[in-house]
Amino acid sequence: MALTAGCGDDGGGGDGAAPGSTSSEDTSGSAAPTTEPTTEPTTAPASDSSGPFDSSATDDSSDTSPSGECILWEPDDCGAGRKCMPYSIEDDGIPDEIQCCDAVDNPALDGEPCTAQEYNGSCVDDCAPGSMCVLDDEDSLTGLCRSFCDPSGNDCQPDQTCKAFFELLLGVPNLPTCMDRCDPLSQDCSPPGWHCIPDTPTESGQSGFVCTPPPPGTPNGMFDPCALANQCEPGLVCVTDDRVPGCTFASCCTAFCDLGEGDSTCQALHPDMECVDWMSPDPMWEDVGACALPQG
Helix, strand or coil: CECCEECCCCCCCEECCCCCCCCCCCCCCCECECCECCCCCCCCCCCCCCCCCCCCCCCCCCCCCCCCCCCCCCCCCCCCCEEEEEECCCCCCCCCEEEEEECCCCCECCCCEEEECCCCCCCCECECCCEEEEEEECCCCEEEEEEECCCCCCCCCCCEEEEEECCCCCCCCCEEEEEEECCCCCCCCCCECEEEEECCCCCCCCCCEEEECCCCCCCECCCCECCECCCECCCEEEEEHHHCCCCCCCEEEEEEEEHHHCCHHHHHHCCCCEEEECCCCCHHHCCEEEEECCCC
16 A cells, blocks of 8 residues: 655645754744655654644644554454455545455565555555555555554554554544654665655654655655655655745745754755754754744
8 A cells, every 4th residue: 555645734734844943943834744655644643842833733633543343453353364454445545444354375574575466555465464565666566564553552663653644634544554764864764765754744843754655756856846745855855835935835845954064055055044953852863954944
């Protein structure tokens, strides 16, 4: 199943927030939501605390636990020869329900290459029970196996985050999935071509970062409009229009930057931009910023 990360309430943000400022000023803008490939799940709720981009807040009151005839992260919930999977009636990768589907013999394990059968969202792939094939090529229906996770207790590996995809879409089951953490400054995702994007659909910054498949089309470049967190080229992030000069869409692509290198990299892109602190809560991302207009 292809994962797609949506932007903000207005279709403009990313699965992360817009950057904050390098100083202690309040930057109340907002960033585009994270990524999801065509059917990428969305992440856990945003933090309540205000951050760099907090002009509006994403509604995080909804339950992130998916519902259906089985539990995604319970490998044995459907019995022998079956597995719990998201199912799409149409070939659109957007899950309509959670149900028990056929499993295969000798399945691929978490992190291994995989193939979906029939169409994107058919619920049949060659990954082991408790996991699904996250597509990075919708034409060949191939990708990597990723394990489901319990959103109430992050049972992923230490270098992964339990990210719930589709949490911003009303009436669509969430797909909590273990995704590798990454460094947005070095874009160190594996396999190459996957994008390192914000891991939550918050509009107040302060997110972490995870690897997700690329968008189905050609990624957008610097200053281009965006509606998905993974829609920008690797090394860029989708943030709201008030933080990107010349942006005429709800959100546009801008560059990540290293706070330790100051504003020169951003000012080379546009003289009015600064390297604004993303304010991630985890020390591993303390140097991450994004090139943005200072909050007026």
